[in-house]
Amino acid sequence: MVNYMAKPKVYITRELPERGLSIIKKHFEAEVWPEYAPPPKKVIVEKVRNVEGLVSLLSDKIDSEVFNAAPKLKIVSQLAVGFDNIDIAEATKRGIYVTNTPEVLTDTTADFAWALLMAVARRVVEADKYVRTGLWRVSWHPSMLQGRDVYGATIGIVGAGRIGYAMAKRATGFNMKILFYDVIPRPEMEKDLGAKKVDLDTLFRESDFVSIHVPLMKETHHLVNRERLGLMKTTAYLINNSRGPVVDENALYEALKERRIGGAGLDVFEQEPTPLDNPLLKLDNVVVAPHISSASYETRSRMSEMVAENLVAFFEGKRPPNLVNPDVMKTHPLTK
Ligand code: GLV
Numbered sequence: 001m002v003n004y005m006a007k008p009k010v011y012i013t014r015e016l017p018e019r020g021l022s023i024i025k026k027h028f029e030a031e032v033w034p035e036y037a038p039p040p041k042k043v044i045v046e047k048v049r050n051v052e053g054l055v056s057l058l059s060d061k062i063d064s065e066v067f068n069a070a071p072k073l074k075i076v077s078q079l080a081v082g083f084d085n086i087d088i089a090e091a092t093k094r095g096i097y098v099t100n101t102p103e104v105l106t107d108t109t110a111d112f113a114w115a116l117l118m119a120v121a122r123r124v125v126e127a128d129k130y131v132r133t134g135l136w137r138v139s140w141h142p143s144m145l146q147g148r149d150v151y152g153a154t155i156g157i158v159g160a161g162r163i164g165y166a167m168a169k170r171a172t173g174f175n176m177k178i179l180f181y182d183v184i185p186r187p188e189m190e191k192d193l194g195a196k197k198v199d200l201d202t203l204f205r206e207s208d209f210v211s212i213h214v215p216l217m218k219e220t221h222h223l224v225n226r227e228r229l230g231l232m233k234t235t236a237y238l239i240n241n242s243r244g245p246v247v248d249e250n251a252l253y254e255a256l257k258e259r260r261i262g263g264a265g266l267d268v269f270e271q272e273p274t275p276l277d278n279p280l281l282k283l284d285n286v287v288v289a290p291h292i293s294s295a296s297y298e299t300r301s302r303m304s305e306m307v308a309e310n311l312v313a314f315f316e317g318k319r320p321p322n323l324v325n326p327d328v329m330k331t332h333p334l335t336k
Contacts, residue, residue, distance in 0.1 A: 008315050009072075010053035013039055013060050016079065020304025027312050028053065045069045053077065053311050058291075059272065062086040067094055075320070077310045079303050080294075081105055083324055084216040084243060092325045095332035099310035099322045101303040103162065105294035110166035112293035113241045116265025117209055120237050120287040122147040148208070148235060148262060151175050156207030158200070158223070159214030159242065160186040167211055168193050179203050183219075204231040209239060216243035226251035232261045241267035241293040244274075253279050256286060267293045 010028040015021070024030050031047065033039040038059045039047070048054055048070035056062050058080045067073065067090060075097040076086060083100050091098050119125055123145050130136055130145065155171045157164045157180040168178050168189060178195035180186065181203045189195040200223075204210060210232065214220045224238065224247040232238070238261065240247050249270045255261045263285035269278070272291055280286050294300065310320040317335030 008053060009051040010055060010311065011044075011047045011051045012055040013044060014057055016055070016304040016307065017301045018304075019301045020306070020308040023305065023308035024055070024311060027308075027315070041065070048073055053315070055079065055307055055311070056086065058082060058085045060085060062091075064090050067091065067096065075099065075311060075314045077307045077314075077320075079307050082215060082243060088325050092328045095328060097314055097320060097323060097328050097332075098325045099307075099314075099320045100324050101306040102322060104302045104306060105299050106162045106166050108296045108299040109163050109241060109293040110170060111296075112267060112289070113163075113167050113211055113213075113239055113265075114170055116241065116267060116287055116289065117211065117237065117239050118150060120239075120263045120265040120285070121150050121209070125287050126284055148237070150209075153177075153208035154179060154206055155209045155211060156180070156198075156203035157189075157195070158203065158210065158212045159220075160184075160189045160195070161213060163242075164211075164213035165189060165193075167213060168195055179207055200228065201231055204228045205233075207236060208233065209237050211239040212242045212246055214242055214246060216245055220246050222246070222248040224248060224252070226254070229255040229261060234260060235262045237262050238264040239266075240264070241289075244269040244272060249278075249280065253283075256280070256283050259285075263287070267291055 007029045010024060010030045012030055012032045015032055041061060044060060044066055048066055050072065052072050052074045054073060054076045056076055056078045062076055062085060064087060073096055076091060077099045078086065079101055081100050081102045083098060086098055088098055127145050151174045154177040157168050160180040160182040168180065171178050172193055178193055179198045180189050180195045181198060181200045212224065226248065229251055252264060256264060265287045267289040268291055281288065306322060310322055313320045319334055
């Protein structure tokens with residue numbers, strides 16, 4: 001028998017890993033932005049006109065302009081744990097469900113924060129350049145490319161949620177003293193990992209590595225500012241793979257340039273992609289990456305599957321597993 005029920009239409013702003021994409025294509029009439037670079041905003045606005053579902057990435061700004069153009073839109077399924085690119089209040093007001101992909105990327109993201117930490121402390125990127133540019137052939141010297149020890153040092157975790165916890169757990173393997181700061185009590189940090197809860201200024205003052213793991217909110221914007229950077233040891237490093245605007249980049253640049261802190265490992269920037277003339281890119285004591293902390297084959301594949309699962313559940317009338325704006329259910333309840 002022919003099924004005349006039309007599949008819901010979904011627009012996907014980038015080619016997703018196959019595992020999730022194949023599920024979406026099976027259940028929905030899906031259109032995918034075919035290019036490697038993100039779609040311009042005007043393309044998104046154009047493409048959402050007729051769709052009931054939208055799959056977004058954090059580089060897509062999903063705001064009133066998009067919602068105004070999308071009278072049929074019912075759900076935004078985001079491929080990321082963070083969702084500061086989506087105007088959640090506006091979505092909720094309009095009865096649009098928003099979902100994300102938490103937990104699966106926790107360990108992958110903590111691994112990458114460690115990669116940045118190790119890279120900047122032990123000067124891995126500079127060492128790589130040293131070999132490739134032939135400097136090694138010119139000289140090997142006992143005092144060349146000296147870095148700082150990681151084992152036994154003090155790490156300060158700012159934001160001890162899932163990723164902060166995973167970061168701290170790895171620090172126990174390096175025999176580190178662990179300090180943490182959070183607005184929420186995190187007894188598991190103390191109980192499981194022997195970490196010590198301190199106020200933010202103490203954390204900045206006493207840590208050899210300050211690692212940022214907070215979401216971007218009004219309260220965390222420029223949480224790492226000139227004053228806090230000024231508290232850090234001259235040998236200490238800042239690691240950030242949360243969100244760029246949590247750190248005042250100008251203040252960070254000054255602190256690094258004047259060698260008031262040891263270095264920084266950054267996977268996120270105030271503006272992404274960061275402009276090539278960002279002065280931070282000129283500094284040797286900074287290791288940078290293009291927002292790839294969750295980019296392992298396994299995790300990205302599972303994230304794409306979660307994006308699909310959230311969509312499928314919703315269109316089956318069930319609560320999507322990773323709903324971030326449950327208030328929407330009050331005004332737009334599900335059928336199951
Ligand atoms: C990455 O930054 C994410 O939020 O998943």
